[in-house]
Amino acid sequence: MKKLSIFTDGLIKENPVLVQYLGMCSALAITISLNNALGMGVTVILVLLISNIVISLLRKVIPDEIRIPVFIVVIATLVKCAELLLAAYTPSLSTALGVFIPLIVVNCIILGRAEAFASKNSVGASILDALGMGLGYTAALTVMSVLRQFLSTGTINLLNPFTNDLIFEFGVSEGFAAKYAITIFKEPVGAFLMLALIAAFVTWLKSRGKEKK
Amino acid sequence: MKKNRTFYLAGFLAVISMVAGLLLWFVNDLTYDRIQEGKIAAEKSNLEKIFPGASFAEVDFTDDTGLIEKVFEAKDTGYIYKINVKGYKDTITFMLGIKNSGEMTGYEVLSISDTPGIGMQVAEDAFKNSIIGKASNDGIATISGATISSSAVINGIKAAQADFNARFGISGEGKEPEPEPSVVLGAKVAINDASIDRYKGEITENTDTEYVVKVKGYGLVDDDGSHGLSYDYNIIRVTIDPETNTITAVAFDSFGDTSGIGSKANVPEYLDLFKGLSLDDTSVEVDTVSGATCTSKSIISAIRIVMDAAGK
Numbered sequence: 430m431k432k433l434s435i436f437t438d439g440l441i442k443e444n445p446v447l448v449q450y451l452g453m454c455s456a457l458a459i460t461i462s463l464n465n466a467l468g469m470g471v472t473v474i475l476v477l478l479i480s481n482i483v484i485s486l487l488r489k490v491i492p493d494e495i496r497i498p499v500f501i502v503v504i505a506t507l508v509k510c511a512e513l514l515l516a517a518y519t520p521s522l523s524t525a526l527g528v529f530i531p532l533i534v535v536n537c538i539i540l541g542r543a544e545a546f547a548s549k550n551s552v553g554a555s556i557l558d559a560l561g562m563g564l565g566y567t568a569a570l571t572v573m574s575v576l577r578q579f580l581s582t583g584t585i586n587l588l589n590p591f592t593n594d595l596i597f598e599f600g601v602s603e604g605f606a607a608k609y610a611i612t613i614f615k616e617p618v619g620a621f622l623m624l625a626l627i628a629a630f631v632t633w634l635k636s637r638g639k640e641k642k
Numbered sequence: 643m644k645k646n647r648t649f650y651l652a653g654f655l656a657v658i659s660m661v662a663g664l665l666l667w668f669v670n671d672l673t674y675d676r677i678q679e680g681k682i683a684a685e686k687s688n689l690e691k692i693f694p695g696a697s698f699a700e701v702d703f704t705d706d707t708g709l710i711e712k713v714f715e716a717k718d719t720g721y722i723y724k725i726n727v728k729g730y731k732d733t734i735t736f737m738l739g740i741k742n743s744g745e746m747t748g749y750e751v752l753s754i755s756d757t758p759g760i761g762m763q764v765a766e767d768a769f770k771n772s773i774i775g776k777a778s779n780d781g782i783a784t785i786s787g788a789t790i791s792s793s794a795v796i797n798g799i800k801a802a803q804a805d806f807n808a809r810f811g812i813s814g815e816g817k818e819p820e821p822e823p824s825v826v827l828g829a830k831v832a833i834n835d836a837s838i839d840r841y842k843g844e845i846t847e848n849t850d851t852e853y854v855v856k857v858k859g860y861g862l863v864d865d866d867g868s869h870g871l872s873y874d875y876n877i878i879r880v881t882i883d884p885e886t887n888t889i890t891a892v893a894f895d896s897f898g899d900t901s902g903i904g905s906k907a908n909v910p911e912y913l914d915l916f917k918g919l920s921l922d923d924t925s926v927e928v929d930t931v932s933g934a935t936c937t938s939k940s941i942i943s944a945i946r947i948v949m950d951a952a953g954k
Contacts, residue, residue: 490654491654492650492651492654494651495651495654495655498655499654499655499658502655502658502659502662503658503662505662506662506665506666509666509669510665510666510669513669513670513672513673513677514669514673516673516677516680517672517673517676517677517680518673518676520680520683
């Protein structure tokens, strides 16, 4: 039961983006399209997962004094690998995400989970934690990007990052959403507004749960 | 004891870093070729135009000007430079190919939005041909009348030449650009041709040997200000020899047309062509300056007015 809560905590109750406000930089910058959000989300999940596993495995050997430098070396290595692999196999995604891939190194979520969780808990628990937090991050990005992309362009589409084939597209070519595209949601201002709205909604959800108890 | 601890910490970090380095080496090795290919894929079709069939790789370069965007090495063939320069209106992007022998063999303009007929000349064959075949240390002549666009492109070419020459240790100046002929003649036109009629003018001063004619040029010919307001009449002084009834000199007292365009007709090389022209025959055909037709016709109109006054 406790194990399950490690996983579910990251999704809503301790959602890294919407509750802990970590990893803001990428969440605000790249959520222009669903493609970007999912690409970033999956990359972060993988980096977070491997970093949590490695650090949890090494938690008894890593000397306490130099634990932060060691974490950073591990994370930086994983991110660089991810960057190279993305550039090699998904060039269009790599171009779209640009500098925000190398910036995963300083994404607080990953160093935060290493320091706060993986360095103190077993491998199994760390995996659950990584998946929960990673999915929570991805979910937040996805919700933000779907709303931003739809409001600012009237369409949502998803491309296969390996081949650039269209997987699905949902759009309104006529009617309200297409006619009144709110382009501000493409801009950074729109990113902040959207984040605030969603975060407010999540806070309301959480507080409502407490009142019931 | 404490010292040992320090060594242990340093050693631990070193081992972790080494493992990290090994992993990176492995992943880099795995992805390097694909990444290089991906980088070139977008440019491949343009590169192929310059060195068909070569295998390309992006390489590092030295450039103080900031104009060079990318450099590609065509294996065993030469180098291709992708260059962005500031044109008259917007950025001009072009590629320059230099063979390993030092000969410039390729020039392709990828994007340009300068003025058609003027700046756009840098994307035309005449300019391209003035580059192709030159050596990597030769100068290129600007296009007169399209100085901004052509000197921008030439600055880009110079940046590429500098990098190329540094690679191959080529030093010293090559050939200077051949000076462009100061006047390029266009179609001939008869002095009494109907197309001259629009350039109306009048004699403002005259003696037996000299006539001053105030005549409309390019800017005033339509009488409606459609060419802008910064134009004036051309005041042209025609000197004649009353005995032989021929022209001895044509000169501008005041030039009212576009400098850089119409002014191509205001050069001694062109005006001297009228020397010795008989004042009696208005059906004779005379030259106009290519690219400065209106101003040429303005001059011809002035001559016709003098002929009407002094000829038989």
